Structures are given as structure tokens and as C-alpha cells.
Amino acid sequence: MSYGASVAEDYRSRIGRLIRDSRQHRGWTQSQLADALGSSQSAVNRIEHGQQNLSLEMIARIGEALDKEIVSLAPTGPSHLRVTGGQQLSGSIDVKSSKNASVALLCASLLNKGRTVLRGIARIEEVNRIIEVLESIGIRTRWLGDRRDLEITPPERLDLDSMDVEAARRTRSVIMFLGPLLHREESFKLPYAGGCNLGTRTVEPHMSALRPFGLELKATGGYYHAERDQVTSPTRPIVLIERGDTVTENALMAAARNDGVTVIRNASPNYMVQDLCFFLTRLGVKIEGIGTTTLTVHGKADIDCDVDYSPSEDPIEAMSLLSAAIVTSSEITVRRAPIEFLEIELALLEEMGLDYDRSAEYVAANGKTRLVDLTVRPSMLRPPRDKIHPMPFPGLNIDNLPFFALIAATAHGQTMIHDWVYENRAIYLTELTKLGAGVTLLDPHRVLVEGPTRWSGTEVICPPALRPAVVVLLAMLAARGTSVLRNVYVINRGYEDLAARLSVLGARIEAFRDI
Numbered sequence: 001m002s003y004g005a006s007v008a009e010d011y012r013s014r015i016g017r018l019i020r021d022s023r024q025h026r027g028w029t030q031s032q033l034a035d036a037l038g039s040s041q042s043a044v045n046r047i048e049h050g051q052q053n054l055s056l057e058m059i060a061r062i063g064e065a066l067d068k069e070i071v072s073l074a075p076t077g078p079s080h081l082r083v084t085g086g087q088q089l090s091g092s093i094d095v096k097s098s099k100n101a102s103v104a105l106l107c108a109s110l111l112n113k114g115r116t117v118l119r120g121i122a123r124i125e126e127v128n129r130i131i132e133v134l135e136s137i138g139i140r141t142r143w144l145g146d147r148r149d150l151e152i153t154p155p156e157r158l159d160l161d162s163m164d165v166e167a168a169r170r171t172r173s174v175i176m177f178l179g180p181l182l183h184r185e186e187s188f189k190l191p192y193a194g195g196c197n198l199g200t201r202t203v204e205p206h207m208s209a210l211r212p213f214g215l216e217l218k219a220t221g222g223y224y225h226a227e228r229d230q231v232t233s234p235t236r237p238i239v240l241i242e243r244g245d246t247v248t249e250n251a252l253m254a255a256a257r258n259d260g261v262t263v264i265r266n267a268s269p270n271y272m273v274q275d276l277c278f279f280l281t282r283l284g285v286k287i288e289g290i291g292t293t294t295l296t297v298h299g300k301a302d303i304d305c306d307v308d309y310s311p312s313e314d315p316i317e318a319m320s321l322l323s324a325a326i327v328t329s330s331e332i333t334v335r336r337a338p339i340e341f342l343e344i345e346l347a348l349l350e351e352m353g354l355d356y357d358r359s360a361e362y363v364a365a366n367g368k369t370r371l372v373d374l375t376v377r378p379s380m381l382r383p384p385r386d387k388i389h390p391m392p393f394p395g396l397n398i399d400n401l402p403f404f405a406l407i408a409a410t411a412h413g414q415t416m417i418h419d420w421v422y423e424n425r426a427i428y429l430t431e432l433t434k435l436g437a438g439v440t441l442l443d444p445h446r447v448l449v450e451g452p453t454r455w456s457g458t459e460v461i462c463p464p465a466l467r468p469a470v471v472v473l474l475a476m477l478a479a480r481g482t483s484v485l486r487n488v489y490v491i492n493r494g495y496e497d498l499a500a501r502l503s504v505l506g507a508r509i510e511a512f513r514d515i
Contacts, residue, residue: 179253457481
């Protein structure tokens with residue numbers, strides 16, 4: 001045996017022993033680890049006996065499954081995806097739980113002095129960042145069972161001075177700490193929120209919504225400095241100046257522990273807000289008007305109970321998977337799609353000529369949300385009669401709009417996409433031109449898309465906005481040849497193992513890092 005071969009065998013053996021010891025420490029069998037990895041017991045056995053070559057990506061996956069760092073490496077660069085496109089996809093895929101509901105529920109757990117268990121919570125980077133922030137201020141979290149369920153146990157008193165500022169700045173969801181914290185602290189500070197680059201954000205709608213509860217905010221030195229007058233509470237209905245999802249959620253969480261009745265008008269009735277309402281009712285908060293723009297909240301000054309809740313499936317991920325089928329001219333069944341939040345999108349796709357079937361409705365694990373299975377077949381699409389633009393629920397979802405730029409690029413004719421909400425998201429849709437699409441930027445809010453498209457592979461740096469980034473990835477699935485999408489952290493922020501799950505449908509996607 002050569003020296004090089006001997007070193008490689010020794011490396012595999014040592015890694016195998018580390019994996020075996022970590023598995024046994026966790027109390028898992030080889031079969032349980034195999035299930036977590038989507039592999040076989042025999043493969044795990046080979047790994048533990050040093051008889052299997054392992055990539056860094058596989059070592060990282062094993063480490064994540066076992067909640068143990070197997071090998072400590074120097075800081076690595078960004079993660080990239082290499083896509084071999086032009087393949088038809090096939091099969092069935094389940095929609096994962098909602099990203100936006102998951103982060104809202106994590107923030108809402110701050111209201112509860114008791115134990116909170118969130119079932120099937122999204123395993124995404126945005127959730128990881130919020131968990132890091134929660135843990136840094138003294139909250140204990142623990143993954144249960146197959147690591148799909150999260151247990152959250154609060155301390156007697158939060159340690160806000162120890163907040164993980166770096167994690168907080170990487171997510172704009174931290175702004176939703178305002179509503180819960182105003183009942184726990186007379187004064188506190190939060191780092192400026194980050195997340196997607198979608199143009200200038202203002203906290204004024206949040207300040208306006210929370211001011212009736214006695215909260216005053218000042219933004220200086222990279223922080224929001226909050227102070228609350230403990231005796232102030234709403235004396236009349238709160239009218240939100242913006243029908244935003246996070247604004248509504250902040251107002252709801254503030255109202256949940258307000259000892260009295262709070263009426264919130266111009267509230268968002270969107271999917272994540274409804275999930276938050278269902279969760280708050282489990283905490284004993286009575287809410288009238290769920291699913292409407294007027295919410296009446298009967299708050300509780302003290303919330304101390306053990307609660308178990310399952311957030312519903314993500315309609316934006318469902319739309320992403322439908323788009324993958326459309327752009328690759330494939331037949332795919334998307335299971336567990338929350339139909340109430342996709343009906344406008346499906347009506348528009350039907351007008352464009354999409355051939356699809358939907359199953360009978362059934363109920364999600366939260367006992368409230370209506371789900372269906374959707375089977376999409378290859379279709380010859382035409383442009384819609386009018387421009388495509390988003391509207392607050394029950395209109396076409398703002399986050400689903402970018403997927404219609406991709407779909408329009410497969411249709412025969414011209415389609416105008418009007419993204420009136422965000423200042424510069426439409427600009428990122430022009431990245432599709434690098435893959436062969438005819439996308440013309442008319443102004444910062446509007447693009448004209450002309451199809452059909454002969455997609456061709458190329459290298460693209462991932463747009464800094466989540467949905468346009470996924471749109472580029474899905475276009476690469478249709479593009480002949482090899483494409484590279486660089487720095488895909490923004491996709492991992494909002495999607496759980498998207499590349500791996502698309503691969504199960506037949507996509508050829510490889511994750512890699514620069515050496």
C-alpha cells in the first residue's frame with residue numbers, strides 16, 4: 001500500500017470512529033442516523049468502519065444530524081451550486097412548513113413563561129439566526145426526536161445585554177421582538193434588522209402600531225432603543241398605517257399580553273399572521289376575526305402554560321415547486337399545498353393555460369389550514385390578459401410575484417410584471433437575461449418579459465433577495481449545459497435543503513465551496 005493510500009485510510013478510520021462515538025453519545029442506532037441522512041444502515045456501517053470516502057458536505061450533514069461538529073475546519077468561503085440543466089423532473093414532493101410563520105412563532109414564544117414546542121418547524125438559516133439570538137439571551141432550546149421539533153424553555157429573566165448582535169443583524173425578523181419584549185422590559189435595545197436587500201425599510205409602521213402600548217423607539221448608533229410607559233395601553237382601535245405582515249404580528253404580540261381588549265384594524269390576514277393567531281389562541285388569548293383585516297384581541301397579562309403547535313405549510317415554497325415543474329416542462333405532484341393562499345396564483349396560471357389537477361382538501365397539523373395536492377403537467381402557456389401585480393391577501397402574494405417572471409419567460413408572448421411594493425426587487429429579475437430570457441427593465445418596479453425562452457447555462461452571482469435568487473436557480477434547471485449559482489446563503493435563509501429536495505425529483509444539482 002502506498003503512503004498516500006495509507007494516510008487516506010487512516011483519515012477515514014479516524015473520522016469513522018468520531019462519527020460512531022457521536023452517534024452512540026446521542027443514543028442513536030445506525031438505522032436512525034441513516035434515516036436522518038436519507039441513506040442506508042449499511043452505508044453508515046461502512047462510514048463508521050472507515051470504508052467509505054466522505055466529502056466535506058457529507059461530513060457537515062452528519063455533524064448537523066448528530067448535533068456535533070465532527071471535524072473543525074478553518075472558516076470556509078460561501079457555498080455555491082452547480083446545476084446541470086435541461087432535465088425533466090418527475091415524482092412527488094411535500095411542501096415544508098412556513099418560513100415566515102416559523103420565525104413569527106419563535107418570536108411569540110417570548111410571550112410564554114412556560115414550555116413551548118414547535119412541531120415540524122422550518123430548518124432554515126433564518127430560523128437558525130433567531131434561535132441563536134434566543135439562546136444568547138438565556139432561552140434554552142432543544143431539538144427533539146428526529147430534530148424536526150423544537151422545545152423552547154425560557155429563563156426567569158432574560159439577559160438582553162448578552163444578545164448575539166451578529167446573528168440579530170443577519171435577520172430582519174428580530175424586529176418582531178418588539179411586541180413581546182415590551183411586556184417584559186421597561187427599556188431595551190435591538191440591533192438594526194438585516195435580511196434581504198429589497199430597498200429602504202422603515203420601522204415607522206411598527207412604531208405607530210406599538211406606541212398605543214406605551215412603547216417609544218429611538219434609532220441611534222446601529223440600535224433601536226426602546227422605552228415603555230408601563231401604564232399606557234390602547235384606549236381606542238389601533239389602525240395600522242401599513243397592512244404589513246410583521247407590523248400586524250408585532251401588534252398582535254403586544255396585544256396578547258395587554259390586560260384588556262385590543263382592536264387592530266387594517267391588519268394583514270396573510271398566512272403567517274393566521275398561524276400566529278392560531279398559536280396565540282393555544283396560549284389562551286382569545287382572538288376574533290382571524291383571516292380578516294380587523295382583529296379583536298382579548299389579552300392576558302400573564303401567560304404561563306405548556307403549549308404544543310405545528311406551523312402550517314409554506315405557500316411560497318409550494319409556488320416555487322410549481323414553478324420548477326412549469327419551467328422544466330415536467331409532471332410533478334406538489335403535496336400539502338395550502339390552497340387558501342394559492343387560489344389567485346392558480347387562477348392566473350389557469351388563465352395562462354396551465355394543465356393541472358388538485359385533490360380534495362384536507363386539514364394541516366395545526367387543525368385549521370386547508371391543504372391540497374397539486375399535480376402539474378407540461379403546458380403550452382400564453383401571457384395573461386393584463387399585467388401581473390401583487391396585492392395584500394387574498395390577492396396574489398407579494399413573495400410569489402417573482403416566480404411569474406420565470407413562468408412568463410416560458411409563455412408565448414409579452415407579459416408585464418409590476419412589483420410596486422419593493423424599491424429594487426424587479427431589478428434582480430433581469431438576471432434571467434444571463435440565462436437567455438428576454439427581460440427588459442422598464443423602471444425600478446416594472447419588467448417586460450417576452451417568451452418563450454431558449455435557456456442556456458451560465459454562471460451567476462446569487463441575487464441578494466430571496467425569491468429572485470430562487471427564480472434564477474429554477475431557471476438553471478431548464479438551461480441546457482452547466483450553470484453555477486454563487487453564494488447561495490440567501491436561499492438557505494428561506495428554504496430547507498431545496499437543492500437536495502429538487503435532486504430527488506431528478507434535478508442534477510451539486511453543492512460546493514471554493515478551495
